[in-house]
Every structure is written in C-alpha cells, then in structure tokens.
Amino acid sequence: MRRFWFLKIAGMILVFFTAASALVMVLWNWLMPAIFGLVAITFWQAAGILLLSKIIFGFGKGGKHGHQHSTPWKHWQHKWHNMPEDQREKWKQKFADKWCTGRHETETPEFKKEAE
Template identity: 45%
Template sequence: MFDRSKSKGWYIRRGIGFAFLGALAVALFGFVVMSLWNWLLPALFGAKAITYWQALGLLVLSRILLGGFHRHHRSGFHHRRHMFERWERMTPEERERFRQGFRGRHCGHREAEGN
C-alpha cells in the first residue's frame, strides 16, 4: 500500500537537496564572477580586484537590472501540450484557416491582397 509518511520524507529530502544544489550553484557562480573579474578587468581596464561578496552583489545587481526575479509561466512542454489541446478542439475549417495564416506569417509566403 501507499505510505504517506515515506512520501513526505521523500519530498523533504528532495527539497533539502534542491536547496543545497541551489546554494552550491550560487556559491560557484560567485566564485566564477570574482575570478573572471579579477583576471580580466584589472589587466584590461585597470579596475580594482573584488572580493567574493562583491562578486555575489554583482550577480544580484545584474539579475535585478537585466533579468528581474519573475518566473517564466510556461515551459516549452506545457506550451506544446496547450497548443495540441487547442488544435484537437478545432474544427477542420478552423485548422485550415490556422494553417493558411501560419504559412503567411512564418513561411515567407504572402497572400495577394486584392490582386
């Protein structure tokens, strides 16, 4: 039979594992940024060397300025599944209209308008 206590424990261990891997990735990225900065920028531009914590600060600042902290709502798999479900609900006429519109927009074909 299905034992819920093992299931909870498994999810907790998995969550702790993901948190550990995430912390390890952040630490590694911080070290890589610090190493690259200290290797390239002083030699190329005369910039000062930075510490590990300054490198982590740069990572956070670049994330805020360039990427934000939003999550992407749909992965490719979910988007494809959603489109497949919509396709299945279409009538044959709607499918043909969709194909024609898709070809006109994405395949370089332009329908002659008024010719």
C-alpha cells in the first residue's frame, strides 16, 4: 500500500513538472525572441531553466507556516513601520549618501569650500 502512495505522489510531481516546463517553453518562445531577440528553446531546455531557477531561488515554503515574514521585503517593511521617526530619517540620509547618484560633484559641500 505504501508503494502505491509513493508512486501516486511521484506521478503527480512528474505531471506538474512536465506541465510547468511546457508552460515555461511556450512563454519563453512567445516573449523572449520578440522582446530581447533571444533564440527559441526546447522542452528540455525549459525544464532545465525551471529546475535551475528553483535551485537558485528556492522551492518555496508551501504556505505561511513557520516564519512570521515570508519574504525579506516584508521583514524590512515591518521593521520600517515600527521604527521611530528619527531613526527613519537617519536611514534615509544614510541611503541617500550611499546610493543616490543624482548629485553632481559640484553640489557637494566639500567642492563648494574648495571653490571659495
């Protein structure tokens, strides 16, 4: 009886993986050559892409069991909303100093001091 149960589950996984691979192949061949000029792929290449993406990005948790925040973004969103306003301003300034490249060198206070 156990063997039948195992075969049934394995068959369902195989059917799902086959359908998902076919979907990846159809969507890839429909979108990627037209948008990015890439070549069409075969079913087996689509299966490889699907498997590789699952290895890299994970197979999922199957629901919201076990962890309060299901994604890192939700964790930071929760943290941000519970952060005091003065700490938010410090984070904003730190982020702007490190990542915002819209400022030109001539706009920095150090450059203005050198120019005077």
